[in-house]
Amino acid sequence: MKMALIEVKNLVKRFDDKTVLKGVNVELDQGQVKVIMGASGCGKSTLLRCLNLLVQPTSGQVIFKGEDVTRPGVDVRRLRQQIGFVFQHFALYRHLTVQDNVTLGLTKLRKMTARQAEEKAFHELERVGMFEHRHKYPAQLSGGQKQRAAIVRALAMDPAVLFLDEPTSSLDPEMSREVVTVINRLYLDNVTMFCVTHDAFLAKYISDSVVFMDEGRVLEEDIAERLFYDHPNPRIREFFLGVIDLK
């Protein structure tokens, strides 16, 4: 039986008196792209953060490459270096240029030499069209450019999987297109991805399946078309009401 890259079993997360995740089960195979959707507060961002232990799960299991990473004594840093994380608000290091943002992890974590890191950074920046902006500071970039830089920063570490937390939610439609183009290219390059988003376009055209969450649980997992249009479950039908048929 083929082993999934990530297996999530009965994941529960409780914050004080509020239970945000009430037993989530989901899997991600190598080369797959899954989009997580749901109403605000359904726990999708929390789920993502539990997978690389930015948030400590209350109970349940997360199995990464066959290893249970929710057990005590796990090497969190090694795990995180295999997971690339892209944030909604970019989170670029504002005191560093685009290039330095990318090479920081390469030199300090991957222990590359400055020259090696630079070469790798140049290569990756070129792939998303950010090479010409490599000497700029985050404050000098547009939203779309910032997010592309953030994606490069994550990808340059050659992670096993890429997590994207609402990558286009802070961008206007034009910049959103910039970023979606990049994500599409990654999809075509078979990069494994978990993407939390509100963007129906992303869900429909750049994913293998959509995981729909509601109130801390996975309600349904299916391909986008079947979820978006006339779904038997009233909650799902209600949520996707008005999703325009996109080309």
Add this chain to the structure above:
Amino acid sequence: MTPFLHDLLAYAPQMLTGLKNTVLLMAVISVTGFIGGIAVFYLTLGSGKACRKWTERYISFFIGTPLLVHLFLMYYGLPELGLRVSPFWVSVVGFTLNVSAYNARYLMTAYNGLDPMELEAAGAQGFTAPEVFRFVILPQALRLSVPALTNQVIQNLKDTSVAFLIQYGDFFSQIQEIASTNFEFFKAYLTAGLVYLALVSVIVAAARVLERRIALPGFSAT
């Protein structure tokens, strides 16, 4: 009754006189420094180029030199101008010149944060320059500067101790006298420290209340 407590009671009248002088000086210079600050601030906005230039130089000099120098300047300077005054008035003049410069600077910083459109609008409405200052600039500058201005008052309280060096009979000078008679230097200074802390705490509490009431958000010229 411990000897320390006994001393405390024996010296109480002296210390109270000193305290009175300290609070008096602090109150006076806070007021004169506040009014002076507004006046100097007004001059920095004036129409005369020479007036503005010299005002900026005054502010620059008094912010760039030690308070002690200001006090000594007044201490030696005023008599040479023919004014034989008590240490109290020497202190008042010296402190006022000092505090006014700082307060003016805080107000200037706040002024730079104002929306120039508002001032233009006021002028367009028909207000004269002094009226624009009185009704638009000053109220906003004051409210934006509340944290800085209240911090200045706290600083004033602590700085009154410097007046001791020009023979003013403030609280610290009384502590000095007491210590040099009974040689309990450490206890005396410890007492002084605690008293100043208590006074500062009172003002800080009052300042926070004031800030919450009237400060406009978005500024803190620390």
Add this chain to the structure above:
Amino acid sequence: MTFWHILRVLAAGAGYTVLVTLVCIGTGLVVGLAVALLSRLRWRPLRIALFLFTYVFRGVPVLVLLFMVFFGLPGLGIRVPPLMSMVLSLGLICGAYLAEVFRGAMNAVSREEVLAAEAMGMGRVQSFRYVVLPQMLRFSAPGMINEFTSVLKYSPFAYTVGIPEIMKEAMSLTPVILRGLEVYLAVGIIYFGIYRAFLFLFKALEKRFRVPGLAAD
């Protein structure tokens, strides 16, 4: 004795003024950073102690503290030399003020950037060193400049403990030539000169490390 001559006599003490100022600034930086860093630890008694430190040392007048160290401690059997007395009073007070500046600056660093660093696999120390510290120091620049010049302006108190800086020279000179006003005008001019030199230096340093668009959220 010409005014120029007065200036030259007083300038002899300028070296000590600068020395006292720099030593107190240095102490303040070390203490301030230490306090700011330690206050990030989650241990309650430590945080209370640090809070008390900053509260006391920002609430007591410099002169009182200086006298306590230099004139008071001998009564307890501890003799503190003049420069050390300045360090333990003005230096520690500077540290308390800088601690507040640094604390504010640390809080101004975007939490999401730290999260991004941790998501990348950096440990606490690494994320602090490469993400928080560089930004924190830049945010602290105005507060630091303000406090450093303040130290300069309280350095004259050094004369009370016998350090032969500018003020002391002035006090020796005045009774001799009986031209107090001129002497203290000269004193003011020299201090102003030192002040401008310091400002120029600090601002040049700040400019060197400036990053376009780096501002607190």
